[in-house]
Amino acid sequence: MRAEALTWSAENCTIGRAMEVLGEKWTVVVLREVFVGIRRFDDMRVRTQIPRQVLTNRLATLVEHGLLRREPYQEPGARVREEYRLTQKGLDLYPVLVALRDWGDRYLADPDGPPMITTHRDCGEVVHVELRCEAGHELVVREVIPRPGPGIRPLTTPQDRHDHELTVAKQRRS
Amino acid sequence: MRAEALTWSAENCTIGRAMEVLGEKWTVVVLREVFVGIRRFDDMRVRTQIPRQVLTNRLATLVEHGLLRREPYQEPGARVREEYRLTQKGLDLYPVLVALRDWGDRYLADPDGPPMITTHRDCGEVVHVELRCEAGHELVVREVIPRPGPGIRPLTTPQDRHDHELTVAKQRRS
DNA sequence: AGTCTAAGTCTGCTTGACAGACTCAGCAAG
């Protein structure tokens, strides 16, 4: 495994790319808020204590990346304002949030338990994420093996190219 | 939904807590590396281009939070060094990584596809995460309803308490 | 004309990311 993994590049890994979108502080917390139905700036700000400036930035980049969209709304007797709603791309992140919550509930919850649970609308049972293969087998980490996908690339980083030059120069000298 | 969500506190939400552990830049990328079998400082550094200082910090806090542990190893003809391995707590994050990869593969992959896929050891089929309730029904976001859990708390933030004081003072004046 | 409110900007301070140079421990070749 070690030798193999060292031969391909991590630069086009989709986890890395996903984290470029989601990896800034507070981004996932903002999404959680929208998923529980909080759509307005001040509601989020009061509940999460995120600094205004940061919340402004996060909402803007989430809109920019197409996870949220701004939608006008009007409370009676107030002017038109914008609220934030999930796009399909945003909605499709739900399994990530549930996976995070499953893990958090197991390792980080208070003794009295988690503040929220999610249930199936139709049967009322608690909802989790599961690892499953396309043949329908449920499985655990140990049963998963990583394989190169169609987009695999050889490992060449700037560092590599630099090292390579050094090696070549050294061989030329000797 | 809106009115309801505004009455309880997000302060003990386990997603928020999980993001305190995972939400710093590069943390999840480091975990991905360990999951694909990269266990050593310089291997990670070369593959990911994370600055040394930052990588040192991330590894240290991951060890501190109990997701990784340091394990001594010795290459023949070299001194003893430490490598980083997943603990159970770390391994249990796998569904989060797979959920991120599923989403990233759908929305962020290059045209030639993702560089890695995961397959089931026993049947060879591709592995994904699924939302499922404990009765075994597979489901989508729209079929999930959030409910208060045992650890639910009323919404009282510093801001609230401040606002409350103001309101009380105002009523007293009038 | 003055007040209220949601959703911001603006300012200044502190923390974190980052690049590039330096360190350190032990093995090994000369």
Added chain:
DNA sequence: CTTGCTGAGTCTGTCAAGCAGACTTAGACT
């Protein structure tokens, strides 16, 4: 037995990001 090599760091200085607190703005209402 000094010199060099290697993996895994530490040190230093710069620049971006997070943050708190005050200010701004557009429209509705009194």
